[in-house]
Amino acid sequence: MAVLFAEKENTFTLHTDHTTYQMKVDPYGFLLHLYYGRRTEGCMDYLLTYADRGFSGCPYDAGNDRTYSMDALPQELPCQGTGDYRSPAVVIRNADGSYGCNFRYRGYRIVSGKYRLPGLPAVYARDGEAQTLEIDLEDSVSGARVTLLYGVLPELDIITRSACVTNAGAGTFYLEKAQAACLDFLSGEYDLITFYGRHAMERMVQRTPVAHGAQVIGSRRGTSSHQYNPMLILAGKGTTEDAGSCYAMSFVYSGNFKGEAERDQYDQIRVLLGISDELFSYPLEPSERFWVPETVLSYTTQGLAQLSANLHRCFRTHLCRGRFRDGVRPILLNSWEASYYDFDGTSILRLAEQAADLGVDMLVMDDGWFGKRDDDNSGLGDWRANEKKLGESLSGLVEKINALGLQFGIWLEPECVNEDSDLYRAHPDWAFAAPGRAPVRSRNQLVLDFSRSEVVDGVFRQICELLDTVHIEYVKWDMNRSLADCYSHGTNDQGRVMHDYVLGLYQFLERLTVRYPDLLIEGCSGGGGRFDAGMLYYSPQIWCSDNTDALDQIRIQYGTSFGYPVSAMGSHVSAVPNHQTGRMTALSTRGVVAMAGTFGYELDPGVLTKEEKEEIREQIRTYRQYANLIRNGRYFRLTDPFLETVGAWEFLSEDHAEILVSAVTLEIHGNMTIRYVCLKGLRENERYRDEASGRIYASGALMETGIPLPKEFGEYRAYQMHLIRV
16 A cells, blocks of 8 residues: 555555655644655654754643644644744635634545646546545634645655645635645755756756755746746755755646745754745635645655656656657747748748658747737737738648648747737736736736636637637747736736636646647747646647757756656757857757757758758658657766766666667867766666667676767767667
C-alpha cells in the first residue's frame, strides 16, 4: 500500500518506491510533519523535541506546558494565528474582521486513484497507479474546513499536494493566502536552487545557501513570468548532478505565485510554494469551496539528474494529455522571423513551397494575418482573416498549402486586445482598467478580463468560428504582456480577480482541447513567460524563449531541463545574424541545439544557399531518426554551460541500447586544451559502437574519462555522436 495509517501512533505514511513521507496527528489535533526522505519504515515521532521557547507562543490547550509551541514544531499546514511566527501557508480574514485560524484534525480517507481538481490542471493517473489520502481539518470558531489532498504515484517517486477550503460557517470569510505545499525540516544544511531571468533570457540557474531570514521568489505579473519560474529545488550542500539528497517542488499553476525558503531561529527550514498573497483576497460565502492549485513534490538521494528524471517522466506521461502526448510532433517552419508582419498570401504560399521542398511537415503563419494588423498597434482581438492582405480567403490559402503536403498552423493571442480593434470598440469594458484611470499599456495592448465568463465565451466563439471553417492543425497560443489594472466589472471583490483570470484561461483551454482533440497547442508568453506545469496540461509544448540564438538557447534549455522534459521545449533553427543578439553560428550548431527541443525552423529558406538547403534536409532526416529517443529517452546534463567551455547533453534510451550525445564548444583560445565529455547513466560492463566511425567504447570509460572533442578552429562547433550497444 502506498498510503498507511497507524492508529496506535496516529501517523500517516506515504510510500513511493524510493521515498517516505510521514505526518502525525498529535494529542491536541494538530497535524505535524515528521519526515520526507529516503524510504524507511516505522514511526518517526522521536524526531520531535520540546523545550521552553520563550517568546514562542503556546496553544491554550497546552495549559502550563511551555514546551509546546507551534512556532517550533513542523507542520503540514501552518496557519496564521496559532503562535507560529514563521511564514504561514494559509491566512484567513474572518467574517468579524479578525485574522487567524486554528485547524485541528477531524478525520481521513484513503482512496484508490489520484484526486482531481475542478477547473484546475493536475497530475493524473490510471487505475492502480496511484492512491489519494484526504485529511480533514477544521477551525471550530469560523467554520472553515480544509481537506488536505495527497496524491501518491509510487513508481514515479512523486507525491502531489493540494487542498480544498470550505466555508462551513455562517458568514463570509476571505482567504488571504493559500499554499497547499509546505515542507518543514527540523535540521540540515541546504541550498535553494531557483530559476530567474527576463524576457529572452529565461530560467537562468541560481544556487544559494538557505540562510537565516526568508528567501522569496514569485510573480505578481498575472502569469508565472519570465522573471521567476514556479519551481524550487532544495539540495543538500554537497549534492551534485550524480549524488546527494534533493527535493523538488513544482507548482501546477500559470498565474501569480510565491515560493519561500526560511531558516528560523532554531535553524529549522520551511519551504512553501503556492498562490501569491499579493493581489489576493478571495471571498468564500457560506458553503462555497476554494480548490488550492497543486504542487508536485519529488525527492531522491541520487542527485539532481535523478530528480529531473522524476519530474520529466511525471510531466511527460501524467500531466501532458491528448494525441500529441506520446507522438512525435510535426517539424514546422514559422513565418515570424522570415517576414514578421510583411507578408501576403503569395509570399506565405511561396514560404510553404520552400518548406515542402526542404521536407518540413507544417507551415505556421504567425502574427499579422487577421483584422487590421500590419504592426502591433491594431487589430488584436479581431480573429477574422484579412482577406485583402492575403489576397483570398484563409481557407483557400490553407487548401493550397495542404495540397503541397503540408499541415497548417496559426498564431493567436486570445487574452489581449488593441484599442484600435472592432472588439474593443464594441466591448471596451471587457478589458482590464481601473475606474477613472487611464490603463497601463504594454506592447500597445490591453488584457481582456478572462475572470468574466461572458468575455471568455465571446472570444471562444470567435476562435471556434475560425477553427470550424479552416483546416488548422496547430495553434501557437501567445500572451505578450503582464497584467496590470486588474479591475473587473464582473465582481465587487477585486481580490479574487487575478485567480479567477487564471481559472478563465484554463476553462477556455479545456473547452478548446475537448472540442478540437486533434489540435496541437503550443503555449507561449513572449517566449517562456508562462513556461509552467499548469500550461503543460493543455499544451504539451511551450515556446522556450523568444531568443532563438543558439548559444543563449543552450543556457536557457539547460535551466529549463531541471524541471521540464525536452518534449515540452519549443526550439527552432533561426537565421543568422541572429535577430535577438546579432551572433553568427553555423547552421550545424543551430540544428544540434534545436534538436534538444521540439525542433523546427524560424527563417526564410528563400535566402539560403543550395548547400544550406541540403544541410537542412539532412538535419530533418537526422531529427526524424532520433526523434523517439529525444522525446522518450532519459535526458542528462553532461556539463554546466555557465561554468564550462562546452555545453553538452545526452539522451539514453530506456533499455540502454541507444545513446545520442550532443556537444557545442562555447569558447576557443590559442593552443586550446582538449575537452572531454563524460557520459552518464550507463550500465557497467557494456560496450557501445559509434555509428559514424565504427569505434567500440566501454561504458565504464565513457562515464569515467569521457570522449575527447575534436580540436578544431572556429567558434561554437557542434558535435553529435550516436552510439549503439553491441
